Amino acid sequence: MDNFFRRRRVGLLKPLLSLFLVFASFLMIHKLKVAEKDAVGLKHVNDTPWCSPECFSYKKRIVKNSLGSSDLPVLSNTVDAQRVSNKTPASWDVPVLNCSEDASVRTQDWFKRLDPRFHQFVLHRHCRYFPMLINHPEKCARGEVHILMVVKSIIEQHDRREAVRKTWGKEHTVDGKKIKTLFLLGSPTTGKDTKNLQKLIKYEDRIYGDILQWDFMDTFFNLTLKEVNFLKWLDIYCSDVQFIFKGDDDVFVNTQNLVQLIDFKVEDRKEANLFVGDTIFNANPIRNRQSKYYIPRELYDKPYPPYVGGGGFLMSSKMARRLFVVSEDLELYPIDDVFLGMCLQKLDLVPETHPDFRTFGITRRKVSSMNSEPCFYKNLIVVHKLSVQELLRMWNVVHSERLVCARKVSI
Template identity: 80%
Template sequence: MDHFYRRKRVGLLKPLLSLSLVFASFLMIHKLKVAEKDGVGLKRAWDAGWCGSRCSPLKKGAVKTRSDSPAAGYVADAPRVSNVTPAFWDAQVLNCSEDASVRTNDWFRRLDPRFHQFVLHRHCRYFPMLINHPEKCADGEVHLLMVVKSVIEQHDRREAVRKTWGHEHTADGKKIKTLFLLGSPTTGKDTKNLQKLIEYEDMIYGDILQWDFMDTFFNLTLKEVNFLKWFDIFCPGVRFIFKGDDDVFVNTHNLLQLIGFKEEERKDAELFVGDTISKAIPIRNRQSKYYIPKELYDKPYPPYAGGGGFLMSSQLARRLFVVSEDLELYPIDDVFLGMCLQKLRLAPEIHPGFRTFGITRRKVSPMNSEPCFYRNLIVVHKLSAQELLRMWSVVHNDELVCAQRTSM
């Protein structure tokens, strides 16, 4: 495993963030006041558990970008040229009221109330960006982009990922970059201070993309479609994308080996591989996090890869972006991607190295904490930040002796 290097500009700032979120909040008070004067903190347009804190026209410069990025200082209301991919994020104004016509349908009246806001606003697809890094893919050709779903409060998980598999580096001449995908704090939280904390964190690391929709479970699909659009605009040179959660273990060496095998076999153009789930049906248990009422979807799911972690080619990602625009949003993000693949008449490839339900589904099994499995797998879900740091250290310890290499 190559030694990873951090940017020198980070310096002593990193320990400050890890010391205390409260301390970081104190440091950002002055910036908060300045930002409020500049109109960054705009009024919430509607409080429906959907839109974020700035669902209104954004002023020039409202999106946080690096000053050396090609999109810095763009004109927010610049016209979009027909049939040409824009060179900037063009979702600058959000005018997304509920679709009142849906309320007249009988099936909507029968629908579980917890899905009402999702259905009434699922035509709201692209949202303004609060933090953007268009330069992330512009620094030469990026071989692998590690894209991590997270929420503002999960700072410890992001820190663990940065210190382990999300550490930006170059391996055998192949550049690896990392991005975290976030929405806005949900209603009822200290939104202003949380927002300042994430801006402070991004000032240190420069690896966060944030959109102005609330970071809720039903809005995970918005992260998928907004990222696909972002990727299509800003990442022309990227070859592959790994997309996963912030509580997984990723063996980057094995992941790069898998990519190399696919390239040698010339099977990389339509690559979409992970822990594939086939012949699944919607869960009808109302107590389940993944409950879906019949009124919303009443047929088997297409094959899909577990959202804990999967790998896809950039070519396929761009095709997924195109077909996703013609599909209704679905509240389970990995199933939605399966629907997009089905539209392309493709199916995700299953690979035993991706274990998005753990090495074994029995959580108490000692197999789930056996480092020799982690050394030979690609993705394992799910670990706390402390478990990830500890497992990474053990797996990369030269003194670890494993009896034999398991088949990948």
């Protein structure tokens, strides 16, 4: 009898889950259609074409991969010829998913002692680059992008992407400097409504044209794959961009202050090795098994190098290219922030710390009233973490003409 009731519960859960997913899909499609109408209106207002004539020819070249299709352009201009001569491919050169586990690792004693949560990561750690499901090679086609805002996100976080697009991720020009935005995504994790989610993300990208997606599962341990795949993408398609801001989709970024920081660095001629954020020194791997950032001793057993909080940091294009080169010789690490710190250590560099990057919030006490004080946001560059509602409200307040702040205050 007990088994009968269990089967009944399971039988009821499946249709309920399906109905929920259908409802969620309709809701998201409705929101995207509204956004599409807004985007069409903006296209009529803006006389500048969204894409150069060359990029439309790129989109006609489609290469099929094992799980779908993606635009893999074949470029033929002079710049790309130079890249080929420097061993940089002219287009994304990983068309097929082909990554089997390294079975030899299973026989090693340290692997047998390793926490099972890390088994799949270690067995596939050699798998570095993956096919692209959504690509935008035209993003930097004109060579005029000053700052590329690169945002880590997952498919289900549509609301967060919408909030970023309406605030600090809005593509515009600040003091004559063009800012463009890209969101980095993987594929839905196993057990989710993969097919429908993928259709929704393709529809969203059709409206905004600002998503890069790779064919690896979007999990915490795979965040490092977003780092290395993006660095490779940047080297191929966007090497002429001058600066890259990289952050999460739940941060507040004061773009005006970010541009001012870049201007100061250029004026002082310190932009070549620029890598600045909220730097963490003298950190050790967390051994608490309940922590999201837990690392077993079998995987890493020494102090971390200095690294910046991944909530938001700024780097120059030259630094990004150097990181790409050195990253290819390093074993992947399951915490992306620390992995970039390892890359910098390999270059004998220490990331610059800046007090206006607050990747742990304005104060570490979440209940503090300072965490919701607009004048702090007006003077800072990055604040982490905010909900969608908090980001939209704070952006509007900070940019209101009625906001009067006495002076910049350091905490």
